[in-house]
Amino acid sequence: MTDLRLPHGSVPGSGSGYGKGGGPGGSVLAARKPSWRRRIANHVATVLMVAATVIVVVPVVLILYHITKNGLAAMSWEFLTQSMPFTYRRAEGGMLNAFIGTMLMVGIATVISVPLGVLAAVYLVEYGKKNLTAKVIRFFSDVMTGVPSVFVGLFVYTAFVVNIGFGALLGGLSLAIIMMPIVVRSTEEMLKLVPRDLKEASYGLGAAKWQTVTKVVLPSALPGIVTGIMLAVARAAGETAPLILTALGSLNIVFNLVDEPISALPLAIFAGARNPFPAGQQMAWAGALQLLIIVLVFTLLARYFSSRSKISR
């Protein structure tokens, strides 16, 4: 069907209306329109593209609508200020403990993964560049972003939980492992964009490499780096599977970091969704609304910082 090799001398006008101009030159080009077959194929293709777009946009609207509607219906002051109830036979209690758990573990994950990830990216851009070590690190951090999150949970369980018990620290560690490759790769992209002139000016002033990196390169790439971190945080906040294996879940507000199971919003939603009582399901909807707001806030922050970035592609 893709017959771009036209017979000698025939120049049909294109579908996008090129040859409609008339005039002395236009008359040759306007000689023939594409055949009806080709025009129909073109229209069908366009209609299919639009249909696909509608099919994909509909779930977006539905998800946002149902979570807002069902979430607001179950949302209350009690939900925000009380811990999870022992049973959902009656509608009572809230998810404060899960909210605190999510904040605590995402915080721990950020504290672990950001410095390590940013420094790793500094190595890739400023030292390793295109040598073998850098290539291998780059390849495997890409591979690591594709590791199933439940497997990360299994790893933290087998390596650490069996020795020191479930808890916020290890839940945070599993989220950190998920965040780290995202931080590495997004920071690397940003550091690559820092203009060479800036670095050379810094060297010219006699600064050492580490001073150039910490005082010139990182600050000028900061908004972009923060964008990547925010996206990684949004991803970590929504993770459920690794927390089942490392944080386990709890009904209490927990501030102890080690050897005390702790809850998180995704865990509480998962439990609510599997709960036979309607009260549990309503609680899950309210939790989903809260979690979605947290995730969207970080996603929007990411957009905000990327729009503030002075260096861009």
Next chain:
Amino acid sequence: MRDESHIARTTSPLAAFQRGGWARRADPLFKGLSLACGLLVLVTLAYMVLSTTTTALPVFREQGISFITSSEWVPSQNQYGILSFIYGTLVTSAIALVIAVPLSIAIALFLTEAAPRWIRGPVAYAVDLLAAVPSVVYGLWGVFVLLPLFLQPTADFLSRYLGFLPIFRPPAYGISFFGAGVVLAIMVVPIISSLCREVFAAVPIHEKHAAYALGATRWEMIKGAVFVRSKAGIIGAVMLGLGRALGETIAVALLIGSRPEITASILQPGYSMAAVIANQFQEADGQHIRALVAVGVILFVITIIVNMGARALVWRIVEHD
């Protein structure tokens, strides 16, 4: 007096460098530190493999090859065969790709080639939003909204009119391979379509113009210029979507039905590797936990092969450019 102190202040850092002061000597330290952080990625990955496989080793030894060739999963009798889980993972991912790949390619084409400019931003934003929704939220929405609204009616419809085909044989359940596959499809569309968008946008503009100049319609231009250039990129994007679908846990755990059986009909409940880990971990102990870790190891091997293949493909394109 004042002048001298001024000069002394501005020249002193420079003088420190010329003397090879602490600032210069800190450089190798900084390099070492950043290298260590980079190597940490490799160490973590290696430790992941080591720690999980050593934990799972007794199960592999005890069950032998029947671990992946049998579908008898009876923890109380110490029987662990995961064939039905592997089947469920592959079938749900396949359903997801069958639905998501054409949709993703079409929406990426719409956004890069066909859509009026004012519509591109909002639609791209909506698709990105889909990527930000956590999987547990997809699961909740899938079970309580999509199931009665779409999954069950569609399953009934398929089994009534296409029930003569083995894959749609009744009875029909919304909580099934099909239901899990549909929700997975919604989850992987943003991944595949955003990568396809990048790939399509990278097609040289003069090749598109050349196609138009030869009189091609837009669809002919897409077939002749865009697809030819982006074949490998599309395959890479699809494989990354597949990697995500294979490892997806919570949404599948809520929608697949948790029944360890192999059926030809996709309208029957089944089980997947990731889902069995999430569902049974909290009640498991001893050998059962080791068996779940072993399931994770097999899942890891499958996804890592898919992922490395995808990266290799995508990287080859980048290096060709």
